[in-house]
Amino acid sequence: MSIQVENIRKSFGAFTALHDISLDVPTNQLVGLLGPSGSGKTTLLRIIAGLERADGGRVLFNNEDVTHLDARRRRVGFVFQQYALFRHLTVADNIAFGLRLLPRAERPSRRDIRDRVRELLSLVQLDNLAGRYPAQLSGGQKQRVALARALALKPEVLLLDEPFGALDAKVRKDLRRWLRRLHEQISVTSIFVTHDQEEAMEVSDKVVVMSQGRVEQMGSPLQVYEQPASRFVFDFLGHINSLEGLYDGHNWRSGDAFLRLDTQGACPDGALTLYLRPHEAELAAAPTEAAHLPVRVAGRSVFGGTVTVELEPQGWGAEVLEVELDRVRWDALQPDRQPALYLLPRRLQTVTCDGDLGPQVAPA
Numbered sequence: 370m371s372i373q374v375e376n377i378r379k380s381f382g383a384f385t386a387l388h389d390i391s392l393d394v395p396t397n398q399l400v401g402l403l404g405p406s407g408s409g410k411t412t413l414l415r416i417i418a419g420l421e422r423a424d425g426g427r428v429l430f431n432n433e434d435v436t437h438l439d440a441r442r443r444r445v446g447f448v449f450q451q452y453a454l455f456r457h458l459t460v461a462d463n464i465a466f467g468l469r470l471l472p473r474a475e476r477p478s479r480r481d482i483r484d485r486v487r488e489l490l491s492l493v494q495l496d497n498l499a500g501r502y503p504a505q506l507s508g509g510q511k512q513r514v515a516l517a518r519a520l521a522l523k524p525e526v527l528l529l530d531e532p533f534g535a536l537d538a539k540v541r542k543d544l545r546r547w548l549r550r551l552h553e554q555i556s557v558t559s560i561f562v563t564h565d566q567e568e569a570m571e572v573s574d575k576v577v578v579m580s581q582g583r584v585e586q587m588g589s590p591l592q593v594y595e596q597p598a599s600r601f602v603f604d605f606l607g608h609i610n611s612l613e614g615l616y617d618g619h620n621w622r623s624g625d626a627f628l629r630l631d632t633q634g635a636c637p638d639g640a641l642t643l644y645l646r647p648h649e650a651e652l653a654a655a656p657t658e659a660a661h662l663p664v665r666v667a668g669r670s671v672f673g674g675t676v677t678v679e680l681e682p683q684g685w686g687a688e689v690l691e692v693e694l695d696r697v698r699w700d701a702l703q704p705d706r707q708p709a710l711y712l713l714p715r716r717l718q719t720v721t722c723d724g725d726l727g728p729q730v731a732p733a
């Protein structure tokens with residue numbers, strides 16, 4: 370089932386929560402709605418579900434207009450952050466609940482319901498817990514029950530609102546991998562809301578980045594990360610170091626530091642900000658002809674094969690910079706024995722004085 374959202378608008382009193390949102394979700398894709406708190410993700414999801422009315426625009430399922438169709442008749446499965454399981458029902462009865470409520474003509478036989486519940490329990494890997502009550506489950510298990518319950522009526526559209534929001538980091542990580550695999554096993558078109566960049570990037574086929582009720586960019590996780598459409602998208606997807614300086618057409622300078630950059634005429638002379646992602650730099654014992662950025666190590670933390678290093682610029686810049694270095698290369702550099710260290714960016718994103726993104730550049 371494909372989903373099209375066309376020019377959806379929604380206001381709450383004088384406040385516009387959604388400005389003219391359009392997006393296409395192809396059949397069986399898993400799309401992540403990503404954005405900061407208040408950007409309109411939940412409102413959009415609720416409009417797609419039919420739980421909220423839009424002020425304008427249309428929602429189409431398989432090219433059929435469902436804008437005015439009641440939520441129950443849209444046949445969507447819904448999973449919220451809060452599990453909302455029935456406390457007095459066992460896991461199996463929670464999953465069977467929607468099937469048992471169907472009108473007699475549509476309701477499967479008791480045996481078929483039992484088989485369907487068994488099938489769903491196996492899908493969400495909870496075969497052994499059918500007889501437990503929600504209070505006897507962990508948060509991650511409860512959320513898998515909620516998902517099984519949402520899938521019981523074989524929806525073609527699954528909408529998930531921060532489904533792993535209330536869980537701790539490790540469980541979240543396991544569950545999102547599990548959701549990705551599950552999505553490959555079943556035929557369903559899913560939209561899930563998250564404000565967690567890593568989650569959206571890891572799980573989604575496509576990411577929709579939202580800000581202040583608008584879509585900033587829609588694309589594959591790699592596209593939005595590598596080719597951000599706006600400064601907001603660049604800022605929002607992961608940590609950045611911001612280097613402020615002046616550009617003269619050849620060199621970017623800040624105090625004692627410089628970078629030789631060819632912006633191919635795209636950046637005028639004057640103030641030029643450079644964004645540097647933590648993983649797009651090296652540290653060296655000597656500067657190069659194209660990069661002279663003296664730094665001092667102010668802190669470090671080792672996690673697996675990566676060392677995250679805090680660097681204080683020496684004689685330029687004010688802010689502490691954060692870079693992520695390969696641990697083997699870091700050890701080989703023997704940073705504590707070096708009289709001076711230099712940052713060598715591999716790739717930088719230019720931000721022009723009017724705040725737009727310019728070209729990506731490398732010192733050369």
Ligand SMILES: Nc1ncnc2c1ncn2[C@@H]1O[C@H](COP(=O)(O)OP(=O)(O)OP(=O)(O)O)[C@@H](O)[C@H]1O
Nearest residue numbers: 381384386404405406407408409410411412413564
């Ligand atoms: N029923 C309502 N009445 C008034 N304002 C509302 C209502 N629902 C949402 N809003 C406002 O609309 C904006 C978008 O809210 P929404 O819940 O869609 O954002 P969100 O991106 O899902 O945020 P979060 O990640 O915090 O859940 C917010 O400013 C919110 O305060």
